[in-house]
Amino acid sequence: MCGIAGVVDLHGRRPPDAALLRRMLALLRHRGPEGAGLYRDAVAGLAHARLSIVDLAGGRQPIANEDGTVWVVCNGEIFNYPELRAELLARGHRFRTVSDTEVIVHLYEERGADCVTPLIGDFAFAVWDARARRLLLARDRLGVRPLFYTMPAPGALRFASEVKALFADPSLPRRIDPEALDQTFTYWAPLPGRTLFEGVRELPPAHVLVAEQGRVRAHRYWRLRVDPEPRNRRPEAEYAEELRALLVDATRLRLRADVPVGAYLSGGLDSSVITAIVHHYTDNRMETFSVAFTEAAYDERRYQQAMARALGTRHHVLEVSARDIGAAFPEVVWHTETVLLRTAPVPFFLLSRFVRAHGLKVVLTGEGSDEFLGGYNIFKEAKVRCFWARRPESRSRPLLLRRLYGYVDGLSETPLAYLRAHFGQGLAEVDDPAYSHLVRWRSTARLKRFFAPALRDALTHVDHAPELAAALDGITAADDPVARAQHVEAAIFLPQYLLSSQGDRVAMAHAVEGRFPFLDHRLVEFCNRLPTDLKLHGLQEKYLLKRAVADLIPALIRERPKQPYRAPIVPAFLATEAPALLREVLSEAATVEAGYFDPVAVRGLVEKGRRLGRLSEFEAMALVGVASVHLVHDLFGAGFRARLPAPADDVVEVGAVTPLVT
Amino acid sequence: MQGTPECVIADFIRDNFVFDGTAVDPEASFLESGLIDSTGILELVLFVEETFGITVADDEVIPEHFDSVRRLAAYVRRKLAEVRPSVAAS
Numbered sequence: 176m177c178g179i180a181g182v183v184d185l186h187g188r189r190p191p192d193a194a195l196l197r198r199m200l201a202l203l204r205h206r207g208p209e210g211a212g213l214y215r216d217a218v219a220g221l222a223h224a225r226l227s228i229v230d231l232a233g234g235r236q237p238i239a240n241e242d243g244t245v246w247v248v249c250n251g252e253i254f255n256y257p258e259l260r261a262e263l264l265a266r267g268h269r270f271r272t273v274s275d276t277e278v279i280v281h282l283y284e285e286r287g288a289d290c291v292t293p294l295i296g297d298f299a300f301a302v303w304d305a306r307a308r309r310l311l312l313a314r315d316r317l318g319v320r321p322l323f324y325t326m327p328a329p330g331a332l333r334f335a336s337e338v339k340a341l342f343a344d345p346s347l348p349r350r351i352d353p354e355a356l357d358q359t360f361t362y363w364a365p366l367p368g369r370t371l372f373e374g375v376r377e378l379p380p381a382h383v384l385v386a387e388q389g390r391v392r393a394h395r396y397w398r399l400r401v402d403p404e405p406r407n408r409r410p411e412a413e414y415a416e417e418l419r420a421l422l423v424d425a426t427r428l429r430l431r432a433d434v435p436v437g438a439y440l441s442g443g444l445d446s447s448v449i450t451a452i453v454h455h456y457t458d459n460r461m462e463t464f465s466v467a468f469t470e471a472a473y474d475e476r477r478y479q480q481a482m483a484r485a486l487g488t489r490h491h492v493l494e495v496s497a498r499d500i501g502a503a504f505p506e507v508v509w510h511t512e513t514v515l516l517r518t519a520p521v522p523f524f525l526l527s528r529f530v531r532a533h534g535l536k537v538v539l540t541g542e543g544s545d546e547f548l549g550g551y552n553i554f555k556e557a558k559v560r561c562f563w564a565r566r567p568e569s570r571s572r573p574l575l576l577r578r579l580y581g582y583v584d585g586l587s588e589t590p591l592a593y594l595r596a597h598f599g600q601g602l603a604e605v606d607d608p609a610y611s612h613l614v615r616w617r618s619t620a621r622l623k624r625f626f627a628p629a630l631r632d633a634l635t636h637v638d639h640a641p642e643l644a645a646a647l648d649g650i651t652a653a654d655d656p657v658a659r660a661q662h663v664e665a666a667i668f669l670p671q672y673l674l675s676s677q678g679d680r681v682a683m684a685h686a687v688e689g690r691f692p693f694l695d696h697r698l699v700e701f702c703n704r705l706p707t708d709l710k711l712h713g714l715q716e717k718y719l720l721k722r723a724v725a726d727l728i729p730a731l732i733r734e735r736p737k738q739p740y741r742a743p744i745v746p747a748f749l750a751t752e753a754p755a756l757l758r759e760v761l762s763e764a765a766t767v768e769a770g771y772f773d774p775v776a777v778r779g780l781v782e783k784g785r786r787l788g789r790l791s792e793f794e795a796m797a798l799v800g801v802a803s804v805h806l807v808h809d810l811f812g813a814g815f816r817a818r819l820p821a822p823a824d825d826v827v828e829v830g831a832v833t834p835l836v837t
Numbered sequence: 838m839q840g841t842p843e844c845v846i847a848d849f850i851r852d853n854f855v856f857d858g859t860a861v862d863p864e865a866s867f868l869e870s871g872l873i874d875s876t877g878i879l880e881l882v883l884f885v886e887e888t889f890g891i892t893v894a895d896d897e898v899i900p901e902h903f904d905s906v907r908r909l910a911a912y913v914r915r916k917l918a919e920v921r922p923s924v925a926a927s
Contacts, residue, residue: 589875590898596868597875621871625856779856791876 177236178203178224178336178683179248179322181301183310185389186330191220197822198343200224203336204823205510206250206683211826212236214246219303219310222826223248226686228432228537229256234274237829241269244306245283249276250336251298251320252690254428259293276300283311288383291396295428295695299378301334309387316397316696317543318367318380318670319689321679325375330389337680338375338512342815348374349811351804356771357634358642359514360800361620364671366642371513371807380670397696398649401662403707414709415723417701422723425695426452429539430459436690437462437530438539440482440490441740442475444717444732445541445550447482449692451727453539454486463488464530464538466522469496470743478732485729493529495522497746501753505760508806509818510684511676515803516619516796518742524681531685538682542673543693546665547702548720549657549710550737552579556598557611557660558711564602573598578714608650609643611660612667622797625776657707744795748802749784760805761798769808772801842889842910849884850906863906878903885909891916 180199182191193215200211200222207224214221214237223236229252237246253259256275259282264270268281275296282290283302288311290302297319302311312334314322324334325341335341342349352373355365365371367379378384381397407414426449430436438450440463453459463486465479476492483490500521507524508515530538545551556579563572573595589597601613609616623631646666652658674691682689692698702710705719712718721733748757759765761781766774780797784790790798810818840848847861854872855861867873873881881903882893891913902912 588879590878590895592899593875593878596900618874621874624871773857776857779852779858783853783856791874791880793874793876 177226177250178206178340179250179299179301180222180333180335180340181220181248181303181310182331182333183219183303183386184331185218185308185310185386187218187308188330190217191215193220193828194822195344196220196222197826198819199335199340200826201820201822202340202343204820206336206686208686210235211823213826213828214239214248214303215828216305218308219305221246221248221301221303226536226688228252228434228688230272230274231433233272234276235272235827235829236274236276238272238274238277238280239829240280240284244304245280246303246305247276247279247283247300249279249298249300250322251296251300251315252431252688253278253294253296253298254431254695255293255295257431288385289396291383295697297690297694299336307387309385312378312384312386313396314378314380314382316381316399317665317694317699318674319679319691319694321675322378323370323375324378324384326391327374332386332391338370338372339509339811341375342811343819345816349815350374351771351807353630353633354637354639356514356630356804357623357637358639359516360622360626361616361639362643362667362671363516363619364513364667364676366639366667367646367671369642372811395648399662399665399703400649400651400700401658401665401703402651403655403658403710404704405706407706407709411709411719411722414705415719418698418705418719419723421695421698421701422448422692423452423456425692425698426539427457428695429690429692430457432537434536435462435534436537436539437464437533437535438488439463439526439541439689440465440479440488441541442478442482442732443541443735443738443740444721444728445544445693446539447541447728447732448544448720448724449539449541450482450486450488451724452692454488455727461488461539462533462535463490464526464533465490465492466526467492467494468522468743469494470746473741473743475738478735481729481731491529491533493526495525495742497743497750498752499525500742501747501750501757504747504802505754505756505806505810506684507681508803509810511680512807512811513676513803514800514807515676516622516800518744518747518799519740520677520681521747522742523677524684527682527685527687530687536686537688537690540689540691541693542678542689542691543669543699544717544720546661546669547693547699547710548717549661549707550717551660551664552716552737552739553611553615553664554657554660554711555579555714555716556614557656558714560598560602560610560614561605561656563599564605567599567602575714605656606653608647608659609663611656612663618793619796621793622800625772625780625797625801627771627773630771655707657711661703661710744799745784745788745790748798749781749788757802760802760809765805766801769805771804771808777801842913843906845888846885846909846913847906849888850881853880853884861906863910865906866900866904868900868904881909885913889913889917891920 210225221237253275259278263281299320299322350373384393467476468474559575650662709719
């Protein structure tokens with residue numbers, strides 16, 4: 176688990192530049208501080224920055240097959256590697272290491288580009304077939320691990336775990352793509368395939384890219400199919416039992432490591448379930464970690480501690496203040512490489528640093544449960560709106576929406592007429608595959624009022640419909656609004672924001688690997704077939720999950736209403752003790768220089784926030800959005816050179832192949 | 838000199854919702870323009886209560902009263918007219 180990078184010139188005109196590869200590695204070293212390796216031949220160069228989790232002694236990468244003609248660099252883990260290794264050995268393959276990554280080259284020997292399908296894991300890897308002059312890039316099914324690439328010239332391809340490594344080549348332009356900005360200020364992130372930067376692409380989840388003979392093609396190897404059975408075909412208890420068994424297996428698999436594995440405890444159901452399963456089914460006595468907020472509205476420590484006590488874990492709490500969040504925000508943007516509309520990634524950044532300080536490198540965490548087991552309020556919203564759409568004039572139907580939003584969004588006090596106006600937008604568009612998300616996207620798109628006129632002009636004719644349709648490719652269940660909502664969320668928000676900005680990027684900032692039992696693809700496939708009613712039962716979220724784990728989780732946590740994860744914004748950015756850097760970032764001078772936003776509008780927003788000490792949720796998103804755009808503009812623009820680390824001196828160039836083990 | 842309800846309200850909207858400083862069209866619908874969303878409406882309620890010393894009942898928070906500068910000013914005038922001068926005992 177680590178950082179990877181590589182360069183290939185498929186026309187064979189220019190051998191890979193070792194200095195470039197070393198600079199790329201230097202920009203990825205936070206992901207892999209424990210060693211680095213390089214492979215080069217006349218056509219391709221592969222680089223790997225190591226975070227040792229499996230085969231600590233022998234698992235250095237890049238790794239080759241038996242005769243040194245196929246090489247791999249991998250960021251991630253193959254959780255079923257012992258089984259795959261045994262099968263490959265039985266079929267006559269010979270291994271050099273006991274690392275999980277090595278199975279990839281041998282599977283490639285047998286299956287070529289289809290080497291991906293037997294893998295259970297979270298991964299982004301590159302295979303270089305030197306004989307065929309073929310490069311294969313692959314990314315896991317749900318988008319846990321990142322993989323970016325650029326094609327600076329015909330036949331030339333460069334890839335890396337983070338965009339910043341691609342910018343190790345100073346001749347590559349570093350420009351924010353206005354269409355990506357437009358998408359971010361609508362969908363909360365660029366759509367799959369696109370990044371914030373012009374000329375930089377990301378391989379979408381569940382895709383494989385093959386580059387050979389000057390041609391580059393990508394295809395999807397796994398489909399996200401949210402295709403629920405129409406009604407319970409089996410007793411509920413049987414579904415619950417199967418869910419539990421799959422979850423236990425997924426969790427056990429993710430404990431496979433040669434280093435200790437810890438867990439995040441958020442105080443919510445999902446992380447509590449994972450930790451309880453480890454406690455109940457294994458001898459592993461984990462250390463658990465939580466963030467506690469000094470701001471009471473965001474704090475969940477009571478629930479975190481209840482769970483830690485119930486399980487007897489060694490529990491560690493990091494207390495985070497608004498000031499901590501403001502101070503860390505710029506560094507977080509450097510790591511996420513994207514525009515943020517919320518500060519929620521920051522506590523995760525601080526948490527991974529805290530985990531590292533305790534000597535751990537791997538944590539289990541609960542992401543994925545909300546998407547696939549029916550946890551989000553937007554699913555309930557979809558259900559209620561469809562119900563209301565059948566009788567739009569009803570007074571009582573839209574009242575159900577009041578039950579959904581109590582907490583920080585403040586919608587519980589919204590007068591009925593305004594609730595109707597807000598959620599009634601596009602009420603009749605029930606046939607739109609993204610029906611569930613239209614209100615949210617329209618609301619978010621209002622943020623573009625803050626764009627500078629020049630930016631708005633540049634975006635007059637932009638149309639995201641084709642990319643959106645591609646992102647939602649395969650969406651089914653036309654008569655099941657909840658299933659469709661799940662698909663939309665899992666195809667867009669999950670990879671493009673949650674697993675990236677709030678997941679991989681901020682954990683790997685401190686070389687901590689997150690593992691997600693709920694994202695085991697066999698479990699995901701099972702969940703996607705579950706009757707919707709077992710996920711959202713009336714308006715009860717995660718119905719089946721709660722039943723499946725009732726004996727493991729205290730009622731206090733099982734019965735909590737869903738608390739969306741939020742972090743403070745206005746106190747972090749605008750209080751008098753907020754960092755001077757943020758004051759500059761939000762200044763009129765910065766706004767004029769960067770040129771993306773209307774300086775008068777930004778000034779008005781900042782003044783309102785300072786005057787009142789608070790902002791509406793919408794306004795807070797605008798504030799974070801403006802700040803992060805300005806930070807990206809600087810960090811990846813004029814300020815980039817200053818951030819270039821010195822190339823490391825511990826890079827091992829692998830050319831002579833290490834002896835085969837067996 | 839006190840401004841008319843229209844002026845006071847328009848200034849408040851401009852300073853708190855129209856960040857780029859452009860003047861507010863007194864007839865424009867806040868909902869249709871997206872100027873004030875469903876959480877913003879509560880700010881507006883609080884503002885008129887505090888500024889004009891009136892009490893806004895829950896069922897009076899409807900677009901007919903709140904959805905434009907003109908409508909809100911008319912609503913405020915009606916509420917002010919309802920207030921009877923108190924009969925001072927001392």
